[in-house]
Amino acid sequence: MTKTLTLLALLSYASTCLRLLCYRRGLANHRFHISLVAWLLIVATGTSALEILLGPGRVSFGQTGIALTLCVLVHRAQGNVANIIRGIE
Incomplete structure (x- = not known):
């Protein structure tokens, strides 16, 4: 169980970090x-x-x-932190 939790946390943190690093704001x-x-x-x-x-x-x-919660929020907002702060519409 501990190894599963550790692996899930590691993948979640890494995925969140990479998604935020790859965000392009475009015309925002x-x-x-x-x-x-x-x-x-x-x-x-x-x-x-x-x-x-x-x-x-x-x-x-x-x-x-x-x-995991942070990872889901970041990926759902496509890396846009402003959408996470104000709520995804």
């Missing part, structure tokens, strides 16, 4: 505060993935749940 307006939140999410999810990969790899059920 640049907003500094949204960009800052996106950058913080990239750093946090990337760091978490690396910690799991390189560290002891112990992840709790709650951490895995948070990682």
